[in-house]
Amino acid sequence: MNSPFRFAAILQLRQHERDEIRLSLARLFVKLDAIEQQCLDLQTQQAALKQDPNLRQVGRVPLEALKTIARHDRNLQQQLDTLFLRRAEIQQQVAENQMLLQQAQIEVKRFEKLAVADSVGHQAHQKKIQQRESDDRACRATRG
Numbered sequence: 001m002n003s004p005f006r007f008a009a010i011l012q013l014r015q016h017e018r019d020e021i022r023l024s025l026a027r028l029f030v031k032l033d034a035i036e037q038q039c040l041d042l043q044t045q046q047a048a049l050k051q052d053p054n055l056r057q058v059g060r061v062p063l064e065a066l067k068t069i070a071r072h073d074r075n076l077q078q079q080l081d082t083l084f085l086r087r088a089e090i091q092q093q094v095a096e097n098q099m100l101l102q103q104a105q106i107e108v109k110r111f112e113k114l115a116v117a118d119s120v121g122h123q124a125h126q127k128k129i130q131q132r133e134s135d136d137r138a139c140r141a142t143r144g
Helices: 008-050 063-143
Strands: none
Touching: 008 063
């Protein structure tokens, strides 16, 4: 006969909290991957911009073309800078969530150990009760 673990609700709550943190971390990693891809795309655009045929012309390069290329390059760099800041923020959130996950896992393990100890204690108690009942029956049988 199993007794219900006294702290089962707390264990379930801690497991749920841990799982929520894991889910949050997974979402953050997806965001980081997306940002990395966006950075690569922007860097590719910047590299292509620097290979513009207008820049390769010997002699006269149209001033308006240079201005347009420079403006576009600045725009791409601003987008990259924004992504770099966002990536740093998300990396900070990842670090915080990893610490929270570690703490949550410690709590879950603590309550799992309590559950095992509670179960072992309950089984020992049940054995004692059964042994007493068996001893009582044996005493009654010898007396009467």
